[in-house]
Amino acid sequence: MAEHADAGSAGHTDGTGDPVSSERIVAPGADDLERAAEAALRPRSLDDFVGQKIVRDQLSLVLHAALGRGAAPDHVLLSGPPGLGKTTLAMIIATELGTSLRVTSGPAIQHAGDLAAVLSSLEEGEVLFIDEIHRLARPAEELLYVAMEDFRVDVVVGKGAGASAIPLSLPPFTVVGATTRAGLLPAPLRDRFGFTGHLDFYDSEDLERVVVRSAGLLGVPLAHAAAHEIAGRSRGTPRVANRLLRRVRDWAQVRGDGTLDLAAARAALEVYEVDRLGLDRLDRAVLRALCTRFGGGPVGLSTLAVTVGEEGETVETVAEPYLVREGLIGRTPRGRVATPAAWAHLGLEPPSDGLFAAV
Numbered sequence: 463m464a465e466h467a468d469a470g471s472a473g474h475t476d477g478t479g480d481p482v483s484s485e486r487i488v489a490p491g492a493d494d495l496e497r498a499a500e501a502a503l504r505p506r507s508l509d510d511f512v513g514q515k516i517v518r519d520q521l522s523l524v525l526h527a528a529l530g531r532g533a534a535p536d537h538v539l540l541s542g543p544p545g546l547g548k549t550t551l552a553m554i555i556a557t558e559l560g561t562s563l564r565v566t567s568g569p570a571i572q573h574a575g576d577l578a579a580v581l582s583s584l585e586e587g588e589v590l591f592i593d594e595i596h597r598l599a600r601p602a603e604e605l606l607y608v609a610m611e612d613f614r615v616d617v618v619v620g621k622g623a624g625a626s627a628i629p630l631s632l633p634p635f636t637v638v639g640a641t642t643r644a645g646l647l648p649a650p651l652r653d654r655f656g657f658t659g660h661l662d663f664y665d666s667e668d669l670e671r672v673v674v675r676s677a678g679l680l681g682v683p684l685a686h687a688a689a690h691e692i693a694g695r696s697r698g699t700p701r702v703a704n705r706l707l708r709r710v711r712d713w714a715q716v717r718g719d720g721t722l723d724l725a726a727a728r729a730a731l732e733v734y735e736v737d738r739l740g741l742d743r744l745d746r747a748v749l750r751a752l753c754t755r756f757g758g759g760p761v762g763l764s765t766l767a768v769t770v771g772e773e774g775e776t777v778e779t780v781a782e783p784y785l786v787r788e789g790l791i792g793r794t795p796r797g798r799v800a801t802p803a804a805w806a807h808l809g810l811e812p813p814s815d816g817l818f819a820a821v
């Protein structure tokens with residue numbers, strides 16, 4: 463696949479699309495090698511993409527219909543928590559269409575002019591991947607509406623009162639936007655995507671398939687029970703599953719006899735402090751703060767984030783969705799609350815006047 467980042471001031475993602483916040487299981491500071499290892503495990507085609515059957519089927523229809531018509535498909539928005547395959551799918555879309563992928567991201571586009579430069583350099587049928595699209599600045603967003611709908615960009619020439627906008631028409635192209643926070647996208651932008659795929663956490667069967675596939679690619683023999691154990695502790699997330707697999711491989715190589723069996727998996731996961739539910743340090747810090755510092759809540763997200771020394775957005779997009787899905791915390795209008803399962807998981811007694819009862 464001819465994949466290239468856009469030139470000029472628009473910048474680009476690192477190609478793996480991984481925000482620092484999702485590095486924490488091997489963190490702090492997972493390095494370039496880690497990213498390269500991740501890129502090597504990316505599925506390259508829709509058939510190779512494990513799970514997410516509904517999104518895969520829908521996307522396959524959109525792409526094949528467009529291919530049949532010989533036209534660029536509608537713009538695609540991919541949303542969901544980190545590490546579930548948004549960047550991977552964007553790359554697959556370009557590959558399936560037999561075209562190249564141009565990569566940029568919301569934070570990389572500082573000014574509308576940066577986006578205009580990227581748009582006006584697009585070639586017919588190309589896919590423009592905009593990662594973290596919810597972080598685009600307002601003026602760039604407005605420029606994008608027009609480009610997506612009318613395939614036109616107004617190039618501003620001159621400055622001040624003498625400035626004028628020259629409309630420049632663009633060849634047909636497809637925007638693939640990715641976001642961990644679809645709710646932050648303004649409605650007019652959301653409406654310009656003809657297809658929205660929401661990626662949800664994977665069940666452990668699918669994660670087991672991810673791990674088995676990755677072990678095959680890495681050329682390491684993986685016992686069935688070990689694959690099962692890793693999958694069960696991967697917080698519903700393929701990125702985490704692949705990371706844990708690599709950590710188990712490390713353990714087996716250094717402390718074991720190279721065999722990736724159940725004992726090696728358990729021992730490695732213990733070293734990396736991944737618990738029975740797959741919760742890692744941040745998850746547990748959030749739970750513990752909620753229970754022990756705030757009596758189970760309710761407490762505002764930003765207060766909780768400060769207490770665990772993290773950005774509010776990290777807690778909200780990385781830790782919280784999985785904790786909510788596992789029934790460990792609840793979201794109420796007055797803030798986050800710990801459920802009885804959270805207390806039980808930490809081995810703590812909930813207070814008898816527990817606020818959760820009031821939810």
Ligand SMILES: Nc1ncnc2c1ncn2[C@@H]1O[C@H](COP(=O)(O)OP(=O)(O)OP(=O)(O)O)[C@@H](O)[C@H]1O
Pocket residue numbers: 478479480481484500501503504505510511512513514543544545546547548549550551640642672700701702704
């Ligand atoms: N369905 C899948 N099948 C197999 N592997 C997958 C799948 N989805 C994701 N992966 C693996 O997980 C890793 C992370 O996926 P990806 O980078 O696409 O996530 P993302 O949704 O873009 O995350 P972020 O929001 O952090 O950018 C990839 O390197 C890939 O190997």
Ligand SMILES: [Mg+2]
Pocket residue numbers: 478479480548549550593640
């Ligand atoms: Mg990504």
